[in-house]
Amino acid sequence: MIRLTYASTATKDFETEDLLELLKSCRINNGAKNITGILLYSHGTFFQVLEGDEAAVDHTFESIKKDKRHKDVTLIEKLPITEREFPYWSMGFEKLEGKELSEMEGLNNFFEKDFTPAGFASNKNIVGPLLTHLRSKLVKQVTVESHEELPMQHEDPFIQFLHRTIRLGVKFLALLMVIVILFGIIDVVYVIFEKITQPPFMLMTINDMLETFGAFLAVLIAIEIFLNITLYIRSDVIPVKLVVATALMAISRKVIVFDYKHLPAEYVSASGLVLVALGITYWLIQKKE
Numbered sequence: 001m002i003r004l005t006y007a008s009t010a011t012k013d014f015e016t017e018d019l020l021e022l023l024k025s026c027r028i029n030n031g032a033k034n035i036t037g038i039l040l041y042s043h044g045t046f047f048q049v050l051e052g053d054e055a056a057v058d059h060t061f062e063s064i065k066k067d068k069r070h071k072d073v074t075l076i077e078k079l080p081i082t083e084r085e086f087p088y089w090s091m092g093f094e095k096l097e098g099k100e101l102s103e104m105e106g107l108n109n110f111f112e113k114d115f116t117p118a119g120f121a122s123n124k125n126i127v128g129p130l131l132t133h134l135r136s137k138l139v140k141q142v143t144v145e146s147h148e149e150l151p152m153q154h155e156d157p158f159i160q161f162l163h164r165t166i167r168l169g170v171k172f173l174a175l176l177m178v179i180v181i182l183f184g185i186i187d188v189v190y191v192i193f194e195k196i197t198q199p200p201f202m203l204m205t206i207n208d209m210l211e212t213f214g215a216f217l218a219v220l221i222a223i224e225i226f227l228n229i230t231l232y233i234r235s236d237v238i239p240v241k242l243v244v245a246t247a248l249m250a251i252s253r254k255v256i257v258f259d260y261k262h263l264p265a266e267y268v269s270a271s272g273l274v275l276v277a278l279g280i281t282y283w284l285i286q287k288k289e
Contacts (some may be wrong), residue, residue: 003085004050005077007117008070014041014178019111022051022069035060036086038134043115046070049131051084069239074117075126085135184219191215210257217253224249243284248278 014022019041035052048064050057065073070243120127152167154160169231195208204212231242251274260268 001052001081001084002054002080003077003081004061004075006048006061006073006075007120008046008073009117010041010044010046011068011069011285013044029060033060038052038086038187040129040130042135045117047120047130051081051086072117074121076120076124085131124187163284174226174229177222177229179220181219181226183224184215186274188212188215188219212252214257217249217256221246221250221253231261241282244278244282245286248275251275253276 012018019142025038030036030050030052033052033056035050035056039049040047046277050060061075098258152160154163192213194206196202205268224242225244228246251271255271256273258268258271
């Protein structure tokens with residue numbers, strides 16, 4: 001995984017509508033390639049960070065260089081990374097005015113005269129502080145817009161007390177679910193060991209494989225339930241998508257381990273319809289995002 005940073009000069013003055021169109025295109029293309037990053041625009045200069053698989057980032061950068069909407073495309077940094085600076089944004093965006101740029105601690109002198117591709121290339125030491133500033137701004141935006149099921153602060157002291165009590169209960173449930181997950185992993189190992197040590201040795205029948213898949217999926221469902229539990233004490237996510245995903249995985253596991261010889265057709269058909277409905281729901285939520 002790498003982080004690639006570049007700067008370029010816009011071939012025209014970008015209005016708000018132009019920037020929104022550019023940003024929409026970036027998010028669609030980057031989301032498909034699991035690329036994250038941020039785009040900064042000010043004084044006719046673009047500054048962009050791309051993070052992701054090296055091949056995907058390089059391919060995207062080659063396409064960016066051919067875009068006629070900018071020129072003087074200058075590679076500033078290309079570094080191997082183990083962790084993303086902007087993991088939650090297919091493309092974060094900031095349009096900064098001169099006043100805000102000049103007020104950035106340690107960066108004001110640079111933005112007064114060197115905010116150009118050539119200036120970035122000759123002052124690479126400012127990239128780190130700039131990324132830190134941009135990331136903190138995005139995190140603050142997420143915090144302001146975040147959703148919290150059981151807020152610690154409430155205008156009613158009694159409701160606040162109840163929220164705090166429930167949060168303690170949720171933490172205890174999360175701890176119990178971790179224990180369940182660990183036992184589930186042990187069960188998976190035991191099931192595999194049992195199947196391959198019984199005649200015929202080191203071979204598994206279709207029924208053995210289905211039983212093994214069931215054990216694996218039980219652990220995965222437990223993990224999803226753990227995530228659902230912790231949603232109530234987190235503020236960075238809205239739980240709808242994860243709840244649907246958990247239900248989809250649970251019904252999928254049920255269908256995989258069905259004994260179709262002994263189940264009525266109506267039961268199997270109803271389960272299939274539920275599976276299709278959940279699949280469509282998840283697809284619509286994903287498409288909305």
